[in-house]
Amino acid sequence: MESSIHPLAKKTVIYYLMTTSILLIFMMILGVIMLLNQGEMIQISPEWFYKIMTAHGIGMVGVAALGGTSIMWYFLSKYIKLRPSIFLQNFTLSLIGIILIVIAIFGFNFSDAWTFLYPLPAQSAQFYGVTGPLLFLFGVLILGVGYLIMYAYLAARLIKEYGGLGKSLGWDYIFRGKKGYGPPPAVVATTMVVITNSTAVIAGAIVIIGSIINILIPAISMDPMLAKHLTYAFGHVFCNATIYMAVIAVYEVLSHYTKRPWKSNKAFLIAWNASTLFTLMIYTHHLLMDFAVPTWMLIIGQVFSYANGLPVMVVTAYGALMIVYRSGIKWDFASSLLFLAMFGWVAGAIPAIIDATIVVNHVMHNTKWVPGHFHTYMGMGVIAMILGFMYYFNKKEGSMKHNHFDTFSIALYFTFFTGIVGSFLYAGSMSTPxxxxxxxxxxxxxxxxxxxxxIFVVLATVLITVRFFTGLKGVGKTT
Structure with a gap:
């Protein structure tokens, strides 16, 4: 049964997307400033570079999370009645967290990167005072609490609606031989995100609280290796969850455009279940250079990093090709971007899998090869999905129509984003740190x-954002 999204939730989707688009442009500008400095086209101090690097890193993850959450909530509302106050609460706490993080970085000189690896915050406190590190850590913690509350609520709704998270992942169809098709893809993907990202946020909360205590009471310390594990169990899974939220738009929008339902067959359900397990395990590929990590854990990091790139990605990419094939689909901004995002996701996974090989990782992991793969699947995958959804939302809830201006924006965005990731991967191949x-x-x-x-990617994003804001006038009349 399909139901309509609550009017307050619809307005909150607009808040999410407005914030996402504005932050996206600012974060992209910060990224360009770093490249201009490294390319000796402008000159900024190292202190400013690392502040910008910190803001850009955590800011882009926040952008992807906000955009992905809006997609997940919007489409999940078709199948489950949701309380919009929880959605709005998560947005409010995210906004508070973002403000604290920005103040910490640019007001109090916090520049320990988005990873805030222990004991860097405490060492930073010795140079610049405790205010910056504490504001940053509390900002991330508040943001995480907002997501944890939302995931707990979604878990409760899924359990009530389907009788358990296992059933909303399709276990009845995988293990008990139930005939037909499983829950809608939006439900399956949401269940996966709830399980994996709740675990990630809890891991992050533990290490953040430990760091805060260490700053306030230096005599109380943590094991640095344990802290690194918790940090990457949080950061890597959280980043991955953004694409699993955003990909719901691919399922829903392409299905809507082709008038072909995207069915949750057994292969689809097995893929998502496998990815639920693998996503929790593969953060260890960030630790392949740490000789103190047990060998079995490094093997897990390598083997399952290979495996994780296949289940959902292959099923989704193949499914996108099949649902579009001979469908007579009308290509516009939303359908084009969401289809092209499949290329970005698949292309971004290839250098990631290469980097997960231990002998390669020892040489390549601390080079620009890693931001090369990350920007491919994030910028040409996740962000492309979010931008495509922004157009779809204005079209579905308003009266936006595709024009040649949109075609130009898409071409500009993908052409020059290929230039960015190509320059990163080339730089990484020659060991540029x-x-x-x-x-x-x-x-x-x-x-x-x-x-x-x-610079051209920023220009394309500005054009797309202007189109989004002008399209909101039509949406306002229906909300």
Missing amino acids: RRWAVHMPEWVLSDQIGAISG
């Missing part, structure tokens, strides 16, 4: 190519 404010002469050319490409 990531997170360095100053580069050697032989690395500068790739930085300049990335910077110029980035």
